[in-house]
Amino acid sequence: MSAMNEIQVLTAFVRALEVGSFSAVGREIGISQSTVSKQIAMLEASLGVQLFARTTRRLNPTPEALQLHEHVRQLLDALETIKSNSRTREAAPQGMLRLTAPTSFGRERIIPLLPEFLGQYPRITVDVVLTDRVVDLIEEGFELAIRAGNLPSSSMIARSLGLIERIVVGTPAYFSKHGTPETPAELVSHNALIYTATATPTRWEFESEHGRQVVEVDGTIRSNDLDSLYDLVLTGAGIAAVPDWLAAADIAAGRLRSVLADYYLIPLSVNIVYSQTRFLTHRARCFIDFTTQALKRSRSSIA
Known part of the structure; x- marks a missing residue:
């Protein structure tokens, strides 16, 4: 042979x-x-x-x-x-680029970038898997992964894409019925919808001029799919901590309210990662550079 x-x-x-x-x-x-x-x-x-x-x-x-x-x-x-x-x-870089990203972030921030990226690099094709599960890049055949939150020690090399600012939201009807929390400590009496695809899903950490405050929240529904939880928030089922860009339109339309204006949740870091045991292809390098610059242009939304 x-x-x-x-x-x-x-x-x-x-x-x-x-x-x-x-x-x-x-x-x-x-x-x-x-x-x-x-x-x-x-x-x-x-x-x-x-x-x-x-x-x-x-x-x-x-x-x-x-x-x-x-x-x-x-x-x-x-x-x-x-x-x-x-x-x-x-x-020109070419070939199939396989990457994975969190569902909501990928849908809102990565998928919209693809037409421009492929316009610059027409010989590349992209296979995007949106999942809130942490995948094994080597075992499942991905070149790149986008991950939100603190990265555990691993053989991954990370490049920062910025920060995700989060806010606590609920419907006006929910707050009318259950009251509006004025401090993080009051969240313990509310039905928090828990997003489980984070390192500490029930531990919400806030900063303010009064210093850092940490509260353990609880509620009736937990899920690893942020979009599903967000849909439940819109029905008045409870409150949730969500990215500001996810809720912006519904807040502007009056369908949701953001609370705790004097406090802010600790932002989540966003990184694009790849294995240090693999050689990084030309197409992967091009995607990393393109995405980093494209998200910098929208810094007001992500960081």
Whole structure:
């Protein structure tokens, strides 16, 4: 087998694990499904291990496949970097960029940037997964992730995108019925809708001229989906701490009220992260630089 064929086999393996379908891989790299299947079988025979348990619905990677994937992905990234560096500086970045972002932030702040980004880099395609779950970039085949909140110690390299300012909101009808809190301490008597995709979901920290105040809130509904909680706030089900840009239109229209004007919640940092064990492709670098600059232009909304 030639070196180029070996690279294609390894590429087919990596993408099969990441997308879970031989046919999808075939369409992506321009070969038939049967060819992909044969390449994977040939790789399995060469290694002497089974890499996938085939079912009618999905390919299920074996533990050996998951272990192999990390090393092969690093190799392919290294080859991509070498190829990119060998091109002229004017060479356009290309290929599929896979990234993940929190659902609400991604929908409001990242997705709207894509037309301009792809207009500048027409040879790049983007696969965006919006989820409030913290994904494993290596295992799930992502180059980049956007994350809000304090980052735990890890092998991730982070670049700051700014801060998310948050406010406490509820409907006028809710506050008319339950009273308007004047201090953070009064929040304990309110029904707080808890967003669980943060490090300390029930611990709300405020700053003011009176110093920092910390309150443990509680309520009847918890969820890892911010947009769902926000929809519940609009029904009058309770109060929530949400990004200011998410509630701005509803506050202006009188559907929501922001409270505790003399206090402000500690902002959440927003970072774009990638694994230090992977070579960063040209397309990923372009996206990081573009997004950083684009969000700086809207600094009044995010930071």
